[in-house]
Amino acid sequence: MQAALGHPFVIALPFAVGLLFWLIAIRERQIGRIQGLSFFQRNGTAVGLFLIVAVAFWAVFMIVLPQLFMVEMSFRPKLPPSAMGGPRDVYTLQNYHYFLFGSATSSAEWNVVHIRAFWLTIIASILVTLGNFLLCYPLAFYMAQVATAARLRFLLLLLITPYWVNEILRAFAFRVIFSTGGLINKLLMGAGLLSEPIDFLGLDVGMYAGLSYAYLLLMVFPLYNAIENLPKAQIEAARDLGAPWWHIHAFIVMPFAKPGIASGCTLVFMLTSGALAAPLVLGGPRSLWFTPIVYDRFYQAFNWPQGSAYAFILLLTCIAFVLAVMRIGKLSLGEITR
Amino acid sequence: MNARQVMRVMVGFYLVLFFAYLFGPLIIMGITAFNTAPYPTVIPFEDFTLQWFDILFRDKDMMIGLQNSLKIGVLVVLISVPCGLAGAIVMQQVYARARSLYYLVVVSPVLTPGVIIGISTIIFWKDFTGATGIGFLYDGLILAALGQSSFISAYCMLIFLSRLQRFDHALEEAALDLGASNAQVFRHILIPYLRPAVLSAAVMAFLSSFENYNTTTFAILSDKTLTTVLAGRVRQGSTPAISALAVTIIAITVAGTIVYELVKRREDARKAAQRRTAQDAERRELAAA
Numbered sequence: 001m002q003a004a005l006g007h008p009f010v011i012a013l014p015f016a017v018g019l020l021f022w023l024i025a026i027r028e029r030q031i032g033r034i035q036g037l038s039f040f041q042r043n044g045t046a047v048g049l050f051l052i053v054a055v056a057f058w059a060v061f062m063i064v065l066p067q068l069f070m071v072e073m074s075f076r077p078k079l080p081p082s083a084m085g086g087p088r089d090v091y092t093l094q095n096y097h098y099f100l101f102g103s104a105t106s107s108a109e110w111n112v113v114h115i116r117a118f119w120l121t122i123i124a125s126i127l128v129t130l131g132n133f134l135l136c137y138p139l140a141f142y143m144a145q146v147a148t149a150a151r152l153r154f155l156l157l158l159l160i161t162p163y164w165v166n167e168i169l170r171a172f173a174f175r176v177i178f179s180t181g182g183l184i185n186k187l188l189m190g191a192g193l194l195s196e197p198i199d200f201l202g203l204d205v206g207m208y209a210g211l212s213y214a215y216l217l218l219m220v221f222p223l224y225n226a227i228e229n230l231p232k233a234q235i236e237a238a239r240d241l242g243a244p245w246w247h248i249h250a251f252i253v254m255p256f257a258k259p260g261i262a263s264g265c266t267l268v269f270m271l272t273s274g275a276l277a278a279p280l281v282l283g284g285p286r287s288l289w290f291t292p293i294v295y296d297r298f299y300q301a302f303n304w305p306q307g308s309a310y311a312f313i314l315l316l317t318c319i320a321f322v323l324a325v326m327r328i329g330k331l332s333l334g335e336i337t338r
Numbered sequence: 339m340n341a342r343q344v345m346r347v348m349v350g351f352y353l354v355l356f357f358a359y360l361f362g363p364l365i366i367m368g369i370t371a372f373n374t375a376p377y378p379t380v381i382p383f384e385d386f387t388l389q390w391f392d393i394l395f396r397d398k399d400m401m402i403g404l405q406n407s408l409k410i411g412v413l414v415v416l417i418s419v420p421c422g423l424a425g426a427i428v429m430q431q432v433y434a435r436a437r438s439l440y441y442l443v444v445v446s447p448v449l450t451p452g453v454i455i456g457i458s459t460i461i462f463w464k465d466f467t468g469a470t471g472i473g474f475l476y477d478g479l480i481l482a483a484l485g486q487s488s489f490i491s492a493y494c495m496l497i498f499l500s501r502l503q504r505f506d507h508a509l510e511e512a513a514l515d516l517g518a519s520n521a522q523v524f525r526h527i528l529i530p531y532l533r534p535a536v537l538s539a540a541v542m543a544f545l546s547s548f549e550n551y552n553t554t555t556f557a558i559l560s561d562k563t564l565t566t567v568l569a570g571r572v573r574q575g576s577t578p579a580i581s582a583l584a585v586t587i588i589a590i591t592v593a594g595t596i597v598y599e600l601v602k603r604r605e606d607a608r609k610a611a612q613r614r615t616a617q618d619a620e621r622r623e624l625a626a627a
Contacts, residue, residue: 007465007469017439021433021435021436024433024435025433025435034433039431041520042431042520043427043431043520043524044519044520044521044524046521047520047521047524050420050424051424051427051428052428054420054421054423054424054425055421055424055425055428055444057421058421058424058425058444058487058488058491059425059440059443059444061462062421062459062484062485062487062488062491063443063444063446063447063488064443065462065466066455066458066459066461066462066463066488067458069458069461069462069465069466070454070457070458070461070462073461135356135359138349138352139352139353139356142349142353146349157595157599158357158360159360160591160595161588161591161592161595162360162361162364164545164549164587164591165364165549165584165587165588165591166548166549166550166551166565166568166587167549167551167552168551168565168568168569168572169367169568169580169583169584169587170363170364171572172367172572172576172580172581172584173363173364173366173367173584174363175572175576176363176366176367176370176378176379176380176576176581177363177366179576181377181379182379183366183379183380183381186379186380186381187381190381213359213363216360217360266449267449270449270450270451271451271452273451274451274452274453274454274552275552276452276453276551276552276555277551277552277569280569280573281569281572281573291451291453294453294457295453295555298457298556304461307457308457308461311453311454311457311458314451314453314454315450315451315454318449318450318451322449333441333442333445334441337445337448337449337496
C-alpha cells in the first residue's frame, strides 16, 4: 500500500473523532437527552474558546498526533528524502521483522541481542519495581499512620530534596561509588580483602543499583497518599480483635492502599523500563538495556523508522503492564493516575 | 525490653537505613567536589579545594546549556499551566460519553516513557512544519518545550483537578445570580480560588522541565540543555566538576525548600491568628447580643 496518503489520514483522524462526538452531543440535545446550559452558555464565549483551543492544542498536537505519526513511521521503510512518496514508499513490516530476526544478511535465526535486551529490561524492571515497593512500604506506612505531625513534616522535607536532583547526577553518584577507582573498591582493597579492583560497572552491578535507586521516591509518595486516608480506628479495631501485625498489613492496609500501590508500581516500572540515564552512565559496552538500543537506532544507525518501531514496542509493553495492573487490582485508570 | 520497645528500635533502625541509602550516594558525591584529586574520589582526601566550582562556572557549554534550560523551563510553564488548567475545567464539563476517551488521551503522557514522548515529538513536528511551511518552529528549544509540556500539562491538570474537586459550586451560582457574567465568574471566582494551585503547578512544571533528560535528549535536536551537556560530560569521563554541579543543585534545592517551609509556617501562623481574631470577634458579638 502506498504510504503517501498516510499523513492526511492521520491528521484528519483526531478531528473526525472530535466532530463525531460533537454531532452526537447536538443530536442528543435535540431529542432532549442532555439538558442544562450548553458549553458556551456556561463558560461565556471568550473563556469557552480559550478552553477549546488550549485543550485541542494539547490533546491533538502534543499528544495524539505525535504518537500516531510515530506509529505510522514505524511501518515505513528507510528511504532517502528523494525517494519519499515514490514507488518504494509503501507500508511494510520490515522494521518489526528486523527486531525479531535481524538484518536479512545475518545468519543467526533470531535477533538474539535485541530480543534478549528487551526481555532482560522487562524482567529487571519488574524486579526493581517489587524491590522498591518492599523498601518504601514501611516508610510510607510509618509516615501515614505512626509519625507525629512534626516528624512527618521533617520526613517530607528530607524526601523532597533528593527528588529534584536529576537522573544523570544520581547515576553519576553511583559511578563514584562503584567504579574501579571508586569508594567500594578502595575500601575493600584498603581492608586487604582484594588485591586488585573488581569491575562492578562491567558486571552491571552499578547499573542495577543505580536503576533501583533512581525512582525510589516515586514509589513513596503514591503509597503515602493512599495509606494516609485509612482511618486509624480500623487498624486499632483489628489489633483489639487480636490480628497479628502482618494480618493487619496484608488484609487491611494493603487492600485499602491498592490504588496507591498500583500507581506507584506503574510509575516505577514505566520509568525504569524507559530509563536512559542510568544505562548510559553506568552500563558497560556489553550491558544490555532496551532504551539505549532505541537511542542508537536514531543517533548511530540514523534509521528513524526502525527507531519508531522499537519505541512503539516499548510503548506497547508499558500499555500491557498498565492493563495487567488494572486487571490484577480490579482498578480503573482514574484510580491509578490520581 | 518489651515487644513495643523492640518494634520502636527496629523502626528507628529501618528509617536510618532508608535515609542512609537515599542520601549516602549524594553525600559521597558531594564530598568529591571538594577534594583536590583529579578523579572524583573520597579516599584519599588529599586537600580541600573550591577549584572544581571555578572550572564548572567557566565551562562555556554548561553555561549555554543552563541558559537554554531556563528558557525552556519558562516556555514549559507558559504552555503547560494554561493547558493543564483548561484540561481540568473541560474534564468537569466534558460530554459524558466522551469522558473516558478524553481522560485516557490527556492522562496517557503520564504513563508513557519519556524517550517515546521525545521521539514522537520530533517525528511529528519535523513532518508537520516541513509540510505546512512553518519550518522556523522546527527548533530544538521549542520542540523540547512542546515535548516536555505534553506530560507536564498532565501533571498540572492533576493538580488542578484535585483542587477543583473541593470547589464549592454555590459560589459560582451566587455570583451568576447577582448578575456577574460568565467571564467575570471565571476571572473573579474560579481563578482566585485556583491561585495556590496555579503557583504550585508552575513551580512543579519548571522543576520537572529543568531536570528532564529522557524527553529532552531527543527533542532538543542540535541545541543543548544543562542535562544534555551534563550527560555528554559524564560519558566522556568523570571529573569532580560534575560533583560540583551536583552540590550546587542540591544547595539551591535545600535553600528553596527551607525558604518555602519558612514562608509556609509564617502563613500558617498568620491564618491561625486571623481565625483566632475572627472567633474572638464573634464571641464578643454574641456576648453583646
